[in-house]
Amino acid sequence: MKKGTKRKAAAASRKDEAASTSAEATAATTTTTAEQQQEQQQKPTKAVRKTKRSKISKPESEPEYFDEQRDLEDLWKQVFPVGTEWDQLDLLSEYKWNFSNLEGQSKVTCIPVVVAVVSPFPPSDKIGINSVQRESEEILDMKQMKMDWVPYIPLGKRGSSVERLKSQIFILSCVQRRAGLKHLKLDRVKKFEYCLPYFYHPFKEDETEQSTIVDIMYPVEPKPVVCEFDWEMDELEEFANELIAAEELSEDQKDAFKEFVREKVREGKRANREAREKRRKAREEMSQEKVAAFQNMRFYKFYPVATTDTPDVSNVKSPFINRYYGKAHQVL
Secondary structure, eight states: OOHHHHHHHHHHHHHHHHHHHHHHHHHHHHHHHHHHHHHHHHSOOOOOOOOOOOOOOOOOOOOOOOOOOOTTTTHHHHSOOTTOOGGGGGGGGSSOOOOGGGSSOOOOOOOOOEEEEEOSSOSOSEEEEOOTTSSSOEEEEGGGGTEEEEEOOOGGGTTSOHHHHOOSOEEEEEOOOGGGGGGSOHHHHHHHHTEEEOOOOTTSOOHHHHOOEEEEEEOOSSSOEEEEEETTTOOHHHHHHHHHHTTSSOGGGHHHHHHHHHHHHHHHHHHHHHHHHHHHHHHHHOOHHHHHHHHHOEEEEEOOOOOTTSOOOTTSOOSEEETTTEEOSEEO
8 A cells, every 4th residue: 555545545534533422422422411401391490690790990090180260360360451552462371370369368467577776876766757648747746646765674673773884775665555545536546547657867968859740739629739830840830731631620610720839849848958058067066076976876677586376478578667777777
């Protein structure tokens, strides 16, 4: 027999065996299935409760956080940006600007400050009475307002005689008591509220001495005309016409108003001349020791030291004392 014939015969034999085995398996499967169905028919029927499919939980995604919307969040966007060129308005929204500092709860806090004057003599024995509500200022002796410079006695020496202490520290004291205010007239009470420590420096011109601006309060019905007039920058005729156009001044009051302003300007110029003359005479009559004392005088402005139970005042510190003293040499 040829080799090729033998291979064919062997392959055919394997196919027959496989077919026989497959048939047997099929028959066995068929027989088994029939037997199982017969057994199930013989057994009593029971109600079977279906089991719910367990859902496959999806992996939880990272939670998204959104900034809480604030009531005044877009306040700055709603305000018209006056002075900005029209073609640059969109540039204001180029960044996500944050004005949350506008939304803080406002609270008025009185911050005490102490001004120390380093001088061999009291800086002044006068007190200024001045405010925007008053037409003119008053310069009075401190004693008229029950004020004076008195020696400061340290706590550990309060039992000692003042004469023996030879204190180097003098404080501005007032003997007017709050309980006695109810017995005073309202104008007198207001004077205490408008008090400013007065200081006259013979070598420094006050800003008011150089000012060309006068305050105008022209009495007319139904309300007075309140404004400022600069005799160097403003032209009176044009100034009056602008007030008429703004309906703050009537046409029939124009001439009287102009004369009123002229008188105020004359008073302002006269006050400037008198102040300069007063300063010149004070310098001429002053001794060399006093000249040196004024030149070496120093002002220090003290703010409260930061503590855990007091507000932070670091952002409100200012060297300005008042219109008479001007600015402190150092802020502490």
